[in-house]
Amino acid sequence: MTDDDLLARHRAVLPSWMPLYYDEPIEIVTGSGRRVTDAAGRSYLDFFGGVLTNMLGYDIAEVREAVERQLATGVVHTSTLYLIRQQVELAEKIAQRSGIPDARVFFTNSGTEANEAALLVATNYRRSHQILAVRNSYHGRSYATMGVTGNRTWSASSLSPLQVAWLHSAERLRGLLSRLGADEQVDAAVEDLREVLATQTAGDVACLIAEPIQGVGGFVHPPDGLFAGWKKVLDETGILLISDEVQTGWGRTGEHFWGYQAHGITPDLLTFAKGIGNGFALAGVVGRAEVLNAVPAVSFSTFGGNPVSTAAGNAVLDYLLDHDLQANAARTGAILIDGLRAAAAGLDGVAEVRGKGLMLAVEFVRPGTREPDPQATARVLEACRAGGLLVGKGGLYGNVIRMGPPLTLTEEEAREGLAILVDAIRQVLAGEGGAA
Template sequence: MTGLHERHLAVSPEWLSLYYRRPLELTRGEGRHVWDADGNRYLDFFGGILTTMTAHALPEVTKAVSEQAGRIVHSSTLYLNRPLVELAERVASLSGIPDARVFFTTSGTEANDTALLLATAHRGSNQILAMRNSYHGRSFSAVSVTGNRSWSPTAFSPLQTMYVHGGVRHRGPYADLGDAEFIEACVADLEDLLGHVRTPAALIAEPVQGVGGFTAPPDGLYAAFREVLDRHGVLWISDEVQTGWGRTGDHFWGWQAHARNGPPDILTFAKGIGNGMSIGGVVARADVMNCLDAHSISTFGGSPVTMAAGLANLSYLLEHDLQGNARRVGGLLIERLRAAGARSPAVREVRGRGLMIGIELVRPGTDDADPDAASAVLEAARAGGLLIGKGGGHDTSVLRVAPPLSLTVAEAEEGAEILADALRAAG
């Protein structure tokens, strides 16, 4: 155990997780690579939990941060803030939500907390629909709509939450159905639930479940849900904290895979837009955003420095078509990983789209989740020079692969080879 690890344990809560038997201290990053305190170099396929979206130490972002910090670091939302207004204008335009208003926070948790506040105030209801296997953050309200037991540490809640089917395609009672029948069954489940309860305020859903192991329903599920929700006057909150900004390749937002009925009523975002800086936010129609009847501010949300980083990062993302790169290079990467998975009896499924890929591990010959195998592959990948993540709704048995969106073909090939070796080494 290192001295820093001992010091960490002495001052940190026991539930604050660390990866690896020998925890890693990262001290430097550049492009798609990071270095630890011992000088070891790693290909980063997790990007600070999907947060270093573009690249480590991206010159355009570091320059914007440095220049803004040299002018003024902080002011709060009590004062006009030019970078905040400029980024809000761009996000509102990109969101697809008509007459959109934008509120910036410091994290995805806080963004989802704000969305829940808006929805419950607008609809006059504390009932929320959420998806099984979901994750929406660490705050008291966000935990209370999280449908993943591993990440929901309390049953106490300010909200009455009801969980519906649909977020997990290949497990559960509808797993054996075709896509159309799966959607039909999930819609019937939603209709049945709404027939037994008072009208909820909103459905909150991740288009691709992040912590849940990069699971997703068939395209069109949330469009079908939306038809039911609209009839009942229920808002739709799309949690885009992990799926936004083009990571899925096919779409800029995850909700666009379910776009038959237009954009969600409320959209939340965070992580990648700041490329490592603390940015979260909420986009909503003006009537929803303006429904609160009390004053509010954000001390740190929308700080000049983080907004400058977001503007520079978003410009780079769009100018270099990183969504297209996620589609092209991500398609290659998932092909390589599926080939590797086909050779391993522990791999139940390789799934995903763009640069958001999950590898679900089970005990060979069964459908039983194998979290020990996931931990072993994580360790073996690190030994080979690759950092990945893990998650899943069945005891953390899914490897999560989410490199920065500027990943090159050569790096994708290298990472896939290391991961294939790690799967073999872990048995």
């Protein structure tokens, strides 16, 4: 079968709103470490990891062996109506690591489901369907999570079961708060929260849901301390804080195990997904018992936290901690961000290089302006592929290259990927300059 055959079959049976990267989409057929190979036999260094999901990389023996041991028992599924040893053991580890006192864990299959569950818990606990959300955010593709997603590209429906009021984001290039310094921005954001509560709500708000670093939004992050300013206001009336850690969890930022820890507070609920399964469907929500037990009905998850996915999750978390991958994310991430900032210093089409740890972004604009340049971004994406590097794309205007390499990335691989990316950026921007 050729790539063209598979592409034609894809288009014949799958919906048009499922995008594919690249002018000539690729099928990834094998992987090892931080590298993958496509159906044509071309090898790539992977800096996107299945959208930050293959957190340890590919073909990790400890994860494979843990899954194989579970498969050898013949028990792939039992449902949560039965005791699942792997599930309990993983819940114990996550509860202990969450920072939330007297924590309970509910497992789901994806970040969307995790956020949906967190919203269900918060609205039941507070007996209100009023939600605070942040502009430029992304929380999932389900009915409620679309309602709290502040990015029109991903909001497939204007209908929502929630009443949502919007806070200003930490967008530092174009947002209304971008003109301010870090301390002033926090103060203004807190004032904004107070005004929104006073003017757009009935007072009995259920929660504020926010990403410590906005993933789909282009890895935009606020000044450290913003969540603390928000939480001080929320605590005055008991409004819950949900930290969406689907992309920021497990030490990816290098600085902390969870993104919320940069702000010196503890959320009432946190959601997790992606990296903990290293490709297996695994996600969930953590909250203190009083909050998570607030759902006044029987509920369970048919596949969430199943024996196979939690076997993988236990192996992933153990590997992450045993190899101190948070420190590795800080170390290799510094190579990338320092190198990118040095290379971009004289490039007019690069508006900003930003990120923490192995969560990095480059935002492109038309030279001499702050106007987003999604066309240049798409060309950089293609040029990276041609050079043997897979990266992602995002941002409110589609003008951001996103990178979330596996946390096992080596320093040598960081420098190799950096060289390919810098070459791609220079190639594209030089070409644009010549055309002008």
